[in-house]
Amino acid sequence: MSFEVKGISDNHFHHLNQFFKNGFDGNELLEQSQQIQHPLVDGYSSEWYFDGIRMGYSDWHYKKPVALAWNYDIDVELVTFQANLKGSVLMGKDSANAVPLFNNLQHNLFYAGTGDVNEGVLKGDRLASSMFFIQFTKNAFLRLAADGNDTLNRFNEHVQNGRSAVLTPHNLYVNANMLSLIKSIVHCKYKNNLKKMFLLSKAIELLVLQAEAGSEALNPSYKYIRSSYDRERIMYAREYIMSHLDxxxxxxxLSRIVGINEYKLKRGFKEMFSNTVFGYLADARLELAKNDLLENRQSIAEIAFALGYSSLQHFSYAFKKKFGMSPSKLRR
Incomplete structure (x- = not known):
């Protein structure tokens, strides 16, 4: 056994199990997209393998509240970037005793040696769960992540010496730039070697964002955020607005939802994210809109209204102010 989810055929995880056994160092891009069948869940996944790298995206929709049991063991040393987009991933034998590994809109980078064995459950938020991940073999990661910032270099040292490690002791929160990058990977329309180049470039870009976020989390200098509770509440405020962009x-x-007063929310948010609450919200919306426009999957009006803009004119004005061109010009 390498990886399994209870109630789902092992055939769905054939390439993944091969990767867990030998690392898949082939030069050619291998792609797999599939619908996953389960009595209580409808699932979809896409995976890409090349040069010791595995990228994957999964989206699960639950017919009723349920926890899916999973377990795995690996035979190769892997570094994993995981971004949990919806729902929760828990570690433990069952729902009652499991502890959260990733909650909604959290990410981290971690390294595990050979023989790593884990089990847990996957739970949906609003009857849905979704995640994105990049796994690197040890050699592939060290090749790509050499000479990063101090935070990444300390992590690299653990990897080089075969010591299990995480980039930061607490998970970080997925921001708009990461969401935009993930969406561009999932919906990439390039083919063959060009797609492989694109995926590799985005993997490196995500590592850069991860290293920078890790450095900021480990070396904060705050005036208004006085306690770990304040910091946790501000982080939750960002998670909440990212989940309710529309x-x-x-x-x-928002102050009432997260449990701190408006003054501390405004000052603390600006201090932590170098932007106001609604400035951050506006930037997040526009970054996602830009990606959707480039994907060309919806009309400009559909994108604007899906992100909560009250009018197409308001959206076009805000978009041009941020990116220097109108939405229609970007799409040409």
Missing amino acids: VPPSLTE
Whole structure:
């Protein structure tokens, strides 16, 4: 056994199990997209393998609240970047005793040696769960991540010496730039070697964002955020607005939801993210809109209204102000 989810055929994980056994160092890009059948869940996954790298995206929709049991063991040393987009991943034998590994909109980078064995459950948020991940063999990771910042270099030292490690002791939160990169990977329309080049470039870009986020988390210098509780609440405020881009709360509502007063919310958010709450919200919307426009999957009006803009004119004005061109010009 390498990887299995209870109730789902092992055939769905054939390439993954090969990767866990030998690392898949082939030069050619191997792709796999499939629908996953389960009595209580409809699932979809896409995976890409090349040069000791595995990228994957999965999206699960639950017919009723349920926890899917999973377990794995690996025979190769792997570094994993994981971004949990919806739902929760828990570690432990069952739902009652499992502890959270990743919650909604969290990410981290971790290294595990050979013989690593784990088990846990996958739970949906609003009857859905979704995740994106990149796994590197040890050699592939060290080749790509050499000479990063201090935070990444310390992590690399653990990898080189075969010591299990995580980039930061607490998970970080997925931001708009990461979401945009992930969407561009999942919906990439390039083929063959060009697609392989594109995926590799995005993997490196995500490592850069991860290293920078890790450095900021480990070396904070705050004036208004006085405690770990304040920091946790500000992080939750960002998670909440990222999950409600189409219908964001007012500042008063957000303050009540996260449990700190408006003054601390405004000052602390600006201190932590170098932007106001609604400035961050606006940037996140526009980054996602830009990616959707480049994907050419919806009309400009559909994109604007899906992200909560009250009018097409308002969206076009904001977009041009941020990117220097109108949405229609970008799409040409």
